[in-house]
Amino acid sequence: MLNNAVLFIAVTCLALAVSIIFDRRKTIQGVRKGLRMFFGMAPPFINILILVSILLYLIPEDVILRYLGPGSGFTGFFMAALVGSITLIPGFISYPLAAALLKQGATIAVVAVFMTTLMMVGVVTLPLEIKYFGKKAAILRNLLNFFAALIIGVLMGWLM
Amino acid sequence: MKPQELKQYAWAAVFLTASIAAYLTGFRPGISVYSNFLDFFIEMLTFIPFLFILVGLFDVWFPKESIEKHVGRESGIKGIGLVILLAMLQAGPLYGAFPVAYILYKKGASTKNIFIYLGAFSSMKIPMLGIEIGYLGLKFTLLRTLISLPLFILIGYIMEKLIGKEFKVEDASAKP
Numbered sequence: 001m002l003n004n005a006v007l008f009i010a011v012t013c014l015a016l017a018v019s020i021i022f023d024r025r026k027t028i029q030g031v032r033k034g035l036r037m038f039f040g041m042a043p044p045f046i047n048i049l050i051l052v053s054i055l056l057y058l059i060p061e062d063v064i065l066r067y068l069g070p071g072s073g074f075t076g077f078f079m080a081a082l083v084g085s086i087t088l089i090p091g092f093i094s095y096p097l098a099a100a101l102l103k104q105g106a107t108i109a110v111v112a113v114f115m116t117t118l119m120m121v122g123v124v125t126l127p128l129e130i131k132y133f134g135k136k137a138a139i140l141r142n143l144l145n146f147f148a149a150l151i152i153g154v155l156m157g158w159l160m
Numbered sequence: 161m162k163p164q165e166l167k168q169y170a171w172a173a174v175f176l177t178a179s180i181a182a183y184l185t186g187f188r189p190g191i192s193v194y195s196n197f198l199d200f201f202i203e204m205l206t207f208i209p210f211l212f213i214l215v216g217l218f219d220v221w222f223p224k225e226s227i228e229k230h231v232g233r234e235s236g237i238k239g240i241g242l243v244i245l246l247a248m249l250q251a252g253p254l255y256g257a258f259p260v261a262y263i264l265y266k267k268g269a270s271t272k273n274i275f276i277y278l279g280a281f282s283s284m285k286i287p288m289l290g291i292e293i294g295y296l297g298l299k300f301t302l303l304r305t306l307i308s309l310p311l312f313i314l315i316g317y318i319m320e321k322l323i324g325k326e327f328k329v330e331d332a333s334a335k336p
Contacts, residue, residue, distance in 0.1 A: 004203075004206055004207050004293075004294050005206035005207060007207075007293070007298070008206070008207040008210040008211060008290075008294065009210055011210075011214065012210040012213050012214055015214055015217055016213070016217070019217050019221065026220050026221070027217065027220075029220050030213075030216040030217035030218075030219065030220035030221070031213050031216055031217070032216070033216035033219055033220065034212040034213040034214065034215055034216025034217065034219075035209075035212065035213065035216070036216075037212050037215065037216065038208065038209050038212035038213075041212075043168035043169055043172070044168075045204065045208075046169075046171075046172050046201070047171045047172070049197055049200040049201055049204065050171060050172070050175045050197055052196075052200065053193050053194075053196035053197035053200060054193050056196050057189060057192055057193045057196060088253070090253060091253075091285075091288045091291065091292075092288075092291055095291050095292055095294070095295040095296065096200055096203075096204070096295055098295065098296060099203075099295040099296060100200075102296070108300075111296075112300075112304060115304075116283065116304070116308070119254070119282045119283040120254075120279070120282045120283060122254055122255065125254065125255045128255055128258065128332065129255070129258060131330065131332035132258040132259075132261065132262060132329055132330055132331075132332045133258075133261075133327070133329060133330075134327075134328070134330075136323060136326075137319070137323050137327055140319065140322060140323065141275060141278065141315070141319065144315045144318060144319070145279070145282070145315065148308070148311040148312070148315060151307075151311065152304060152307050152308055152311065155307050156300070156303060156304060156307065159303055160299070160300065160303065
């Protein structure tokens with residue numbers, strides 16, 4: 001956690017310094033824009049953190065371990081891929097959730113496949129996608145991305 | 161703050177009140193949930209505000225519009241690079257990328273590049289990469305991105321091969 005803060009503060013300070021050297025007014029404009037975005041997303045984000053905190057208390061650690069941990073094997077991996085494909089969870093919500101699952105004992109492969117299917121495959125939004133790209137292209141894209149997500153999950157589990 | 165903005169914090173206020181009550185009465189589950197929340201909240205504060213300042217700066221220095229102008233005209237590796245760069249500067253969920261895909265299609269981008277754009281949009285947006293680094297670490301984020309990128313490009317080529325000739329994008333927002 002501390003490493004994170006150091007990394008982000010260092011990069012931000014560096015970017016600010018470079019930006020100020022080139023254009024003061026643009027820098028102020030950018031910082032304002034960023035802070036506006038931050039305060040816009042803060043309330044829903046805090047609500048999600050509250051929800052995840054409650055869920056983590058209600059779902060005991062051994063349940064997460066059993067279904068998403070090292071012993072869950074292929075079933076756990078595949079279940080995570082399916083749930084990720086079907087549900088629609090915005091990224092900034094799924095990352096704290098993923099970090100919490102990892103801390104509770106879920107494997108890297110399971111978390112990686114869950115995150116990638118969430119991002120790349122959208123069963124719920126398929127009707128909308130068909131309107132834009134047509135049936136064949138939309139279904140093909142989702143299928144190919146599903147397989148890509150499986151590969152990413154396996155490789156992440158193997159390499160991390 | 162306007163009343164409407166304050167209203168957004170209603171749940172947080174309820175939660176905080178309940179947590180204080182839990183501490184005063186010594187209600188164990190409440191204390192435990194609150195300490196979970198506090199960990200998450202502090203973790204969030206250690207990097208998310210900085211991330212948004214970076215995103216704001218990025219937005220001012222590298223406006224999407226200036227890249228959008230060149231998409232479609234460039235082909236080859238340069239074309240691929242441009243659509244990936246454009247995708248990285250976006251924000252929001254994947255279905256928000258479909259209207260942009262229509263614009264790319266209108267501008268003459270190839271089927272391959274449109275699907276590479278969608279791939280990069282789904283998992284390489286800069287703000288999301290920042291959040292990913294914060295929560296899952298630099299190693300996880302880098303590895304996942306490096307594994308994903310060639311797969312997206314491959315999917316672009318496969319889509320081009322399979323449906324390239326018949327592929328078109330409709331402006332679904334125009335139809336009711």
